[in-house]
Amino acid sequence: MNEQASAIHEWIQKHEAKGIRMLKRFVQEASTQGNEKNVQAMVVEKLRQLGLEIDIWEPKIRDLKKHEAFVTARSSFRDSPNVVGVWKGSGGGRSLILNGHIDVVPEGDVKLWEDDPFSGKVKDGRLYGRGSTDMKGGNVAMILALEALISLDISLKGDVIFQSVIEEESGGAGTLACIERGYRADAAIIPEPTNMKIFPKQQGSMWFRVVVHGMSAHGGTRYEGVSAIEKAMKVVQHLQEFEKVRNARITDPLYQSIPIPLPINIGKISGGSWPSSVPDEVTIEGRIGVGPHETLTQVREETATWLQKLSEIDSWFESHPTQLEWFGAHWLPSQMNIEHDLVTILTAQFRGVLGKDPILEASPWGTDGGLLTNVGDTPTIVFGPGQTEMAHFPNEYIELKKVFEAAEILALTIVEWCGQSK
Amino acid sequence: MNEQASAIHEWIQKHEAKGIRMLKRFVQEASTQGNEKNVQAMVVEKLRQLGLEIDIWEPKIRDLKKHEAFVTARSSFRDSPNVVGVWKGSGGGRSLILNGHIDVVPEGDVKLWEDDPFSGKVKDGRLYGRGSTDMKGGNVAMILALEALISLDISLKGDVIFQSVIEEESGGAGTLACIERGYRADAAIIPEPTNMKIFPKQQGSMWFRVVVHGMSAHGGTRYEGVSAIEKAMKVVQHLQEFEKVRNARITDPLYQSIPIPLPINIGKISGGSWPSSVPDEVTIEGRIGVGPHETLTQVREETATWLQKLSEIDSWFESHPTQLEWFGAHWLPSQMNIEHDLVTILTAQFRGVLGKDPILEASPWGTDGGLLTNVGDTPTIVFGPGQTEMAHFPNEYIELKKVFEAAEILALTIVEWCGQSK
Structure with missing residues (x-):
């Protein structure tokens, strides 16, 4: 492990408590469909602290409906903003979209939960609550990765485009709105709960x-x-x-x-x-x-x-x-060549951090990666902490250790993909 | 055919138009559950004309709920009266209950009906409308039978107890209320639509x-x-x-x-x-x-x-x-010995009127006969005009000819069973 990698590792280790607090606050905001605005405000605040260029907007149905891929049961996205934060690179590098959805599915039958579904309670290394695994844990991992790099004063050549989107659970209107607004990149990563597997292909x-x-x-x-x-x-x-x-x-x-x-x-x-x-x-x-x-x-x-x-x-x-x-x-389904450079980089960083080979699979479910790949021409990998089995279920939780491991792997992958300028 | 039988036959023939008008008015009153009162008023008026002793009451749930056989989804039978008319015999004969339900099932999807579901329209010898077959046709056949006998000044030894009951379609609370009120007899006939088959047994x-x-x-x-x-x-x-x-x-x-x-x-x-x-x-x-x-x-x-x-x-x-x-x-299921005298009489009168043997079968559905037999100790035959296939369906109709044939067979059966006093 080189010096910079060690620094990233240590930074993340030192800031675990901060990461847990952030995830807890995210989970405690029940951002079911139509109720995303409060947690998005927290995301915006975080991105502001990091010094990113911030873009906040409510997608408009009239702009999206021309896309064949557009689906929604809503009549408007009022009060459901998308949030994008851009970390401009110095130029000459490859750009990367980091995409995560902020909407969560409803808690379902509260009686099946041992605790308040939005408790954010931490116990035995797990953080509980609807959305912890799907996918606020992944979102926090991305933010921690960016915060580590920025805090360590690492500069990149390529742009990093962080997207906190609405509506993934209902067909992806949030990500489609990002594409429609012009956000594209040389590749993308979505840290949906893959249990740390790498999914270059996704089932639609x-x-x-x-x-x-x-x-x-x-x-x-x-x-x-x-x-x-x-x-x-x-x-x-x-x-x-x-x-x-x-x-x-x-x-x-x-x-x-x-x-x-x-x-x-x-x-x-x-x-x-x-x-x-x-x-x-x-x-x-x-x-x-x-x-x-x-x-x-x-x-x-x-x-x-x-x-x-x-x-x-x-x-x-x-x-x-x-x-x-x-x-x-x-x-939409999604596929990326497994020889793609981002797969190679992510695999190498995974091995570097965890000392073992990652599992490469095709995901058994669709993500917004289908839109990014097919509509946004942005090849996408899905890789993140949290287990699919937890998503959409009562007593959903995420193992916190995986959040930090993912943050570290993502940080290293970002540097390698976008290129370091100093 | 003896002279009296000919007189009954002729009386019914002469009064067919009157019978059709009565059935039409009955059908036009949409007596679905809770809406039986208007058609019951017509029945009362008819029974009054015939000079019967009339009993009208709204069954009380508190009186019925002690019976294991009682079922209802209603909280009260307010505005849903039962009607009973008793034709007292001179004594020494066997009594007979003539039971028919006045409630009809809902019309269902109106689009599937060629006409207004409660039109009472007559076309090609058929009268159309919800309840025509199930079972206002049978009710009219009973009333015509009684009217023929009374008009022809025929007197009986045994009592005839005519019952126009509510709630058959929902489990029989109307007939149960008649039993609870003390109405029992040596036997009963229910002219549900058997397509003129004789059902001494009924499926519960x-x-x-x-x-x-x-x-x-x-x-x-x-x-x-x-x-x-x-x-x-x-x-x-x-x-x-x-x-x-x-x-x-x-x-x-x-x-x-x-x-x-x-x-x-x-x-x-x-x-x-x-x-x-x-x-x-x-x-x-x-x-x-x-x-x-x-x-x-x-x-x-x-x-x-x-x-x-x-x-x-x-x-x-x-x-x-x-x-x-x-x-x-x-x-409740119901059974009567097929050697029972009422079966023999009804079979003989059927043969006399129609010149052929009736079909004896077990019914594929339950009727209030189960209650009359099991709770009221009144052996019951189900026999009536109209086809089962029509009941509960769009474009329900009854063949009018069968209503008059049934009326004639019933009239002759009543005389034979109850005994003639003059």
Whole structure:
């Protein structure tokens, strides 16, 4: 480890308490959709202290809706600002976007939490609360990395563009607004909770709805009707088969240890209106994973074609085809060549700090990396502290040690990628 | 055909237009639950014209709730009167209850109706509207039968107790209130829509709810969770198997032409909360048919035992058993010996009027006959105009010809059963 690396390591070690306080305050601000403004004010205050050029704005739907990738259920982003802080380089280096979302998913059933969902409580090296893992821990790691470099008076050639964005959990309008505003870079890192794995590729996803038809009858003579529930079971089985077919073709070694690289999840089912009637309609809703090698359009078309085959299994579907709809949010897949220089640098710094090789995988979920890569032409790696298994769950927590390790690896990667000017 | 029978036949023929007007007015009064009072006023007016002793009262929940068979979702029956009209016999004959419910199920989706659901429109010998078949057609047939006998100055030995009851569609509180008020008889006829078949036995039914558990996970790593939808599919299959087992033991010849004598209908399914999450709970609701030879308690116990066997199929259910609940309404099964004199009389009169043998079957649904038989000790036959297939459906109608045929058969049956005094 060279002298500068040691200095960074020591700086971060010395400022752990400060980092924990910051994360605690971030988590205690329940920044669910529409409530991001208070925690963004804290981020702004921090970036101001660091001396970054600050840009704060509320994205406008009229500017975003021209993008095919834009999705939102909101009518406005009023009071939900994006925050960007730019650390200008001296020139001649590669620029880097550090992107993290500040929105968190709702706490869900409070009864399932052992503590207040937004307690920020620290216990046994873990910090608890909604958003701790997904992904305020990652955001704090980025801020600490920048603070270490700036405090140690390290200057860079390339620009670092720190983005604290809204709306990632609802389809990425915040990151899309950054791209739309002109923020692009030679590469990007998103410290979503990868459990310190490096994800050069990310699974995209889309939501689908399939409406299955039956024919009503009185339950006492149910044989005179056709149960949409029984037909829906066939549709579910057919989609399970589709998942098998889609995954059988995947050969990318990044997927080798993932049981189902591109899952089809049936997340919701509902149908029928009366216990005593044969149900005449069932709706199933789910999520289909989109491979880094695929486009959303390809997957939409393949799904439609596959569902048409239902009539080969059961002639009922010939006269009563299912209805397929794509609704709600979608997340673009993302891929970066694993030979890319940022992968090489990040891998080396990981090894330097932790003394072991990182795991390179393809992520089982989408991030704003899909937008950065596909819309913003900015190749993106996802790498961060925190475990996916914690995200969106009661009693979410993050291991603090990982936050500081990530901060150190990020700081070193920034220097190496952007180039040091003094 | 004897002279009196001819007179009855002619009287009914002559008064068809009057009968149609009555049915039309009955149907035009949308007597859904809570809205029975206007049509009951018409019934009262009719019974007054016939000179019957009239009893009108709003059932009281406090009087009914001591009965195990009582079910209601209402907090009071205010403005929902029961109506009974008694035609006292001269004595020495057998008494007969003529029971019909005046409540109708809601019209459902109005867009599926070709006409106003309460039009009462007559076209091609059919009268259309919600409640025409289920069961205002049957009610009019009873009233016409009584009117014919009274108009022709025929006197009876036994009492005829005409009951126009509320709440049949919601579990029978109206008929239970009649029993509670003391109305019992040597036998009863309910002219529910049997398509002129004679049902000495009726299937009872109960509503059940099964909650199926899974384990949540993010849809992108769905293999880390357990889908409650997939588990619910196993539960549905297990219940389908249960239906087979239960029906395999039925040997009663009255069921010989019924495809599934005691169906298990899965009427509703719902579960999951988010397309991108593995669903951790699914609820299914349905109706189980209860055989005339069974009690509700027996069927509840057998169902619970059967569901426990799920753990033999899938060990998941061992650690995560389903939850079974009996909720909402239930209808008691009913049975009458097919050698019973009322069956013999009704069969003979049917043959006399229509020149062919009636079909004797067990009904695929429950009626208030279960209450009359089991709680009121009044053996009950269900026999009436109208087709089951029409009940509860859009564009419900009744064939008017059948209403008059039923009226004639009922009139002759009343005379034969109650005995003529002059």
